[in-house]
Amino acid sequence: MADERVEVVLRVNGRDHRLEVSPRWTLSDVLRHQVGLTGTHVGCEQGVCGACTVLLDGEPVRSCLIFGVQAEGHNVTTVEGITPESGLSPLQEAFRKHHALQCGYCTPGMLLTAQALLDREPNPSEETIREALTGNLCRCTGYQFIVDAVMAARGQGRGA
Amino acid sequence: MAEVLRPQMMGARVSRVEDPRLLSGQARFLDDIQVPGMLEVAFVRSPHAAAKIVAIDADAARRLPGVYAVITHQECPIVLWNQESYKVGQPALADGDVAYVGQPVVAVIAENRYIAEDAAELVRVEYQTLTPVWDMRDAIHEKPRRVHEQAENVFFQKSRQTPGFDEAFAAAPHHLKASFRTNRQTAVTMEPRGTAAMLDAASGRLTVYASTQSPHRMREDICTLLDIPEHLVRVIVPEVGGGFGMKATCYPEDVVVAHAAVKYRKPVKWISDRLESLESDVHARDDIHDVEVAFDDDGKIIAIKDHLMADGGAYPAYPWSGAEGETGLAARVLTGPYDIPYLATEIDCTYSNKTPLGAYRGVWGPIASFIQEGLVDRVARHLKLDPADVRRRNMIRKEQFPYRNAARMIYDEGSYLESMEEALKLIGYEDFRHRQAQLRQQGRYVGVGISVFVEPTAMASSEAGEVGYESCTIRIEPSGRVTAALGLGPSGQGHETTMAQILSDQLGVPLEDIVVLHGDTDSAPYGGGTGGSRSGPIGGGAALVAGRQMREKLIKYAAHLLEASEDDIELGDGKAWVTGVPDRSLTIRTIAQTAYLDVSKIPEGMPIGLEVTGRYLPKRPVTFSNGTHIAEVEVDVHTGVVKVTRYAVANDCGRVINPTIVEGQIHGGVAQGIGAAVLEALRYDEDGQLVTTSLLDYLLPESTDVPRIQVQHIETPSDGEGGIKGMAEGSLIAAPAAVACAISDALAPFGGMVDTLPVTPEMVLKMVQNS
Numbered sequence: 001m002a003d004e005r006v007e008v009v010l011r012v013n014g015r016d017h018r019l020e021v022s023p024r025w026t027l028s029d030v031l032r033h034q035v036g037l038t039g040t041h042v043g044c045e046q047g048v049c050g051a052c053t054v055l056l057d058g059e060p061v062r063s064c065l066i067f068g069v070q071a072e073g074h075n076v077t078t079v080e081g082i083t084p085e086s087g088l089s090p091l092q093e094a095f096r097k098h099h100a101l102q103c104g105y106c107t108p109g110m111l112l113t114a115q116a117l118l119d120r121e122p123n124p125s126e127e128t129i130r131e132a133l134t135g136n137l138c139r140c141t142g143y144q145f146i147v148d149a150v151m152a153a154r155g156q157g158r159g160a
Numbered sequence: 161m162a163e164v165l166r167p168q169m170m171g172a173r174v175s176r177v178e179d180p181r182l183l184s185g186q187a188r189f190l191d192d193i194q195v196p197g198m199l200e201v202a203f204v205r206s207p208h209a210a211a212k213i214v215a216i217d218a219d220a221a222r223r224l225p226g227v228y229a230v231i232t233h234q235e236c237p238i239v240l241w242n243q244e245s246y247k248v249g250q251p252a253l254a255d256g257d258v259a260y261v262g263q264p265v266v267a268v269i270a271e272n273r274y275i276a277e278d279a280a281e282l283v284r285v286e287y288q289t290l291t292p293v294w295d296m297r298d299a300i301h302e303k304p305r306r307v308h309e310q311a312e313n314v315f316f317q318k319s320r321q322t323p324g325f326d327e328a329f330a331a332a333p334h335h336l337k338a339s340f341r342t343n344r345q346t347a348v349t350m351e352p353r354g355t356a357a358m359l360d361a362a363s364g365r366l367t368v369y370a371s372t373q374s375p376h377r378m379r380e381d382i383c384t385l386l387d388i389p390e391h392l393v394r395v396i397v398p399e400v401g402g403g404f405g406m407k408a409t410c411y412p413e414d415v416v417v418a419h420a421a422v423k424y425r426k427p428v429k430w431i432s433d434r435l436e437s438l439e440s441d442v443h444a445r446d447d448i449h450d451v452e453v454a455f456d457d458d459g460k461i462i463a464i465k466d467h468l469m470a471d472g473g474a475y476p477a478y479p480w481s482g483a484e485g486e487t488g489l490a491a492r493v494l495t496g497p498y499d500i501p502y503l504a505t506e507i508d509c510t511y512s513n514k515t516p517l518g519a520y521r522g523v524w525g526p527i528a529s530f531i532q533e534g535l536v537d538r539v540a541r542h543l544k545l546d547p548a549d550v551r552r553r554n555m556i557r558k559e560q561f562p563y564r565n566a567a568r569m570i571y572d573e574g575s576y577l578e579s580m581e582e583a584l585k586l587i588g589y590e591d592f593r594h595r596q597a598q599l600r601q602q603g604r605y606v607g608v609g610i611s612v613f614v615e616p617t618a619m620a621s622s623e624a625g626e627v628g629y630e631s632c633t634i635r636i637e638p639s640g641r642v643t644a645a646l647g648l649g650p651s652g653q654g655h656e657t658t659m660a661q662i663l664s665d666q667l668g669v670p671l672e673d674i675v676v677l678h679g680d681t682d683s684a685p686y687g688g689g690t691g692g693s694r695s696g697p698i699g700g701g702a703a704l705v706a707g708r709q710m711r712e713k714l715i716k717y718a719a720h721l722l723e724a725s726e727d728d729i730e731l732g733d734g735k736a737w738v739t740g741v742p743d744r745s746l747t748i749r750t751i752a753q754t755a756y757l758d759v760s761k762i763p764e765g766m767p768i769g770l771e772v773t774g775r776y777l778p779k780r781p782v783t784f785s786n787g788t789h790i791a792e793v794e795v796d797v798h799t800g801v802v803k804v805t806r807y808a809v810a811n812d813c814g815r816v817i818n819p820t821i822v823e824g825q826i827h828g829g830v831a832q833g834i835g836a837a838v839l840e841a842l843r844y845d846e847d848g849q850l851v852t853t854s855l856l857d858y859l860l861p862e863s864t865d866v867p868r869i870q871v872q873h874i875e876t877p878s879d880g881e882g883g884i885k886g887m888a889e890g891s892l893i894a895a896p897a898a899v900a901c902a903i904s905d906a907l908a909p910f911g912g913m914v915d916t917l918p919v920t921p922e923m924v925l926k927m928v929q930n931s
């Protein structure tokens with residue numbers, strides 16, 4: 001349990017970060033507390049809720065289930081990384097327009113899961129969207145407006 | 161007229177002002193608060209349901225590098241005890257014994273959470289276990305023993321009966337008996353609980369960051385328990401990732417963190433992990449009702465008799481037990497929307513060796529609706545009548561308002577029958593019965609469940625406490641922009657938007673020129689906070705009252721500066737003008753500059769500046785929202801799996817501030833209701849061990865578990881400010897009953913009826929096999 005530190009270089013949202021981390025720190029903790037990107041949320045640390053979802057080379061992963069050191073050599077994308085410099089992305093705009101968030105705690109994870117789906121499959125059906133979101137729990141919205149938002153964002157790309 | 165008035169904001173589908181920060185990852189939740197030198201806490205919790213503590217050895221933990229302190233009850237001798245109501249209270253850290261799995265025993269304070277958890281594992285606590293008290297019916301009879309030696313297990317008891325009950329009950333031609341059981345559930349906010357506290361070295365004031373629904377109540381609780389005067393404590397509520405009543409309580413961990421910050425003069429933080437949440441967030445819905453119903457040949461219900469029992473867990477949550485809330489109000493609103501003249505209720509709330517019971521959205525309602533609608537369906541089935549018809553025959557009619565129910569609650573006007581007819585249309589009830597018959601021929605079992613609900617809102621006292629009013633401060637800044645503050649504690653309801661909508665109409669300024677502050681006792685006027693569906697009607701009412709006061713000021717200014725009569729001044733679009741002469745106008749900004757910077761022009765007798773605080777205390781002790789939910793389900797009789805396939809809601813919460821937000825709340829409540837009906841249960845084994853300790857065991861509804869929900873609004877305004885009624889709980893009050901009734905309907909060919917929530921696949925299979 002010694003708290004030894006190792007040096008890693010993590011590529012997050014297109015920038016390299018040289019960090020001293022403990023090998024047992026989860027990627028979510030490293031992103032939140034070392035890189036300072038607190039948009040990634042932690043809801044269970046059990047790999048179930050999906051709040052901590054980030055993209056690793058474009059694929060959604062649960063950042064509470066992997067260690068920070070394991071992300072070295074990969075491209076990590078967080079919610080901050082899919083947010084344009086000014087304003088919101090088409091998907092984020094759709095979330096706002098369709099009231100797809102209430103407390104907003106699950107939202108970053110939802111956005112990343114949905115973005116990865118839309119990147120892969122620009123025109124998914126409602127059923128495909130619901131299937132893709134099963135790993136992201138939301139306690140507030142009952143999902144309907146989230147599904148509506150993702151449907152509305154189909155075919156719009158990631159925006160600027 | 162040259163001026164184009166902005167549309168009325170009240171009632172408009174306005175996008176939320178909260179959203180951009182939440183969507184871009186810029187919102188600040190509790191765990192995002194980090195200050196230099198901040199220490200983190202991990203708790204050593206009881207692994208036993210009931211035990212004496214023989215010894216605690218924390219030496220190894222204390223020696224671990226990075227550990228700052230290890231504290232027990234000796235160092236932190238605080239008890240969360242509301243002595244006016246209860247004979248026992250919970251020590252913030254266990255004092256000599258433990259009474260539930262997950263009870264905090266030792267707090268380890270270290271440089272970071274990883275080290276704190278390592279050290280917590282090094283703490284050795286020696287226990288001598290006791291027989292756990294875990295069966296509710298046994299516990300009520302003091303078996304196998306008392307949970308607390310100094311107190312009887314039954315800590316809350318109450319009987320009430322409508323005069324003439326016995327005669328009416330006995331004279332009725334038909335009687336049925338049933339026992340209803342709801343299993344323990346909990347709110348499961350996606351953001352776990354957490355607290356951070358720090359002293360301001362200069363002033364000696366304590367700042368507590370709390371993930372709570374009631375900022376002022378939290379301040380009061382911290383002040384009382386830590387014995388600090390109120391002006392020296394500031395509570396700040398950051399972004400809250402869901403509350404649902406569960407965050408309306410002051411917890412032992414809150415108190416330990418605040419205590420440690422004061423004692424060590426260090427910033428201290430604790431964030432719950434999911435295991436801790438499931439075992440230490442207040443639980444809810446642990447109730448049994450033994451019910452009898454009396455009715456006539458037409459299905460008119462004459463009388464209901466109910467023995468309400470609730471397992472309150474090991475201690476009353478602070479400052480009150482959820483068991484009392486669940487049974488107390490259920491006993492008063494058990495007849496729901498029906499005109500049932502006679503009611504007899506008897507309540508027993510008991511201690512047990514389980515987690516304390518507190519509030520969860522709907523509190524009494526999901527249980528009472530389950531029983532009320534379950535009884536109506538039993539009556540219908542017994543008499544071979546259509547369930548919708550039996551509801552029609554029993555429903556309170558328009559001309560009966562204001563209606564006094566059998567427990568003497570006064571209902572203000574609602575749209576009970578209308579809401580049911582609307583919902584029946586939405587779901588296509590007639591058509592459904594044909595479809596159901598056809599599918600049964602093919603061996604497929606579908607059913608509909610009708611749940612007509614009433615929702616008492618804006619009550620004088622609620623889970624948010626005993627403060628029956630709300631306050632709103634409005635300050636128009638010299639620039640003409642508006643800063644408003646309320647004592648609410650939103651956790652996703654969008655109050656920054658809805659309160660701004662109300663103010664925008666009153667002040668005639670655009671929405672984007674208004675900022676609504678909340679959740680900071682230094683800036684917010686004293687208020688009750690958020691809970692019991694009170695923020696819309698009471699908070700919104702306060703915004704209306706304060707808005708009107710400010711509006712009058714603006715009109716006085718404009719009349720004076722434009723040399724017109726006050727009666728001729730209109731406000732809108734950031735301007736004031738003389739009716740019919742739009743050129744004679746000035747901006748709100750000009751008025752504000754006069755009020756602060758050009759004070760010689762202030763109208764005679766008016767103070768410098770533009771600031772008001774308005775308060776609103778509703779005249780009625782309660783206003784009732786209502787509506788009808790109808791669920792359609794398909795039950796797989798081979799696997800026992802229930803799928804909710806269609807869902808319709810007709811909802812009446814008086815005048816709607818923002819229909820989109822109301823619909824979002826309804827969707828969320830329905831999803832939670834589906835969870836309550838078929839998925840969610842906290843299970844204990846016979847040793848009193850909680851066995852559902854992760855979200856893999858405690859199942860929440862996923863995106864594929866919730867169907868599309870059709871919502872229709874009906875508006876029967878209240879006679880309070882703005883005609884607003886509360887609405888956050890109605891959907892969860894109604895939904896479990898709707899799904900339960902639908903399952904009973906689907907399985908009608910097998911004869912049984914649902915009497916326990918959640919309905920598990922095993923239960924379904926049993927109902928099928930028993931036929």
Ligand code: FES
Pocket residue numbers: 041042043044045046047048049050051052053062063064065
């Ligand atoms: S926090 Fe990672 S899945 Fe819940």
Ligand code: FES
Pocket residue numbers: 100101102103104105106107137138139140141350401402652
């Ligand atoms: S918006 Fe609150 S958990 Fe999804």
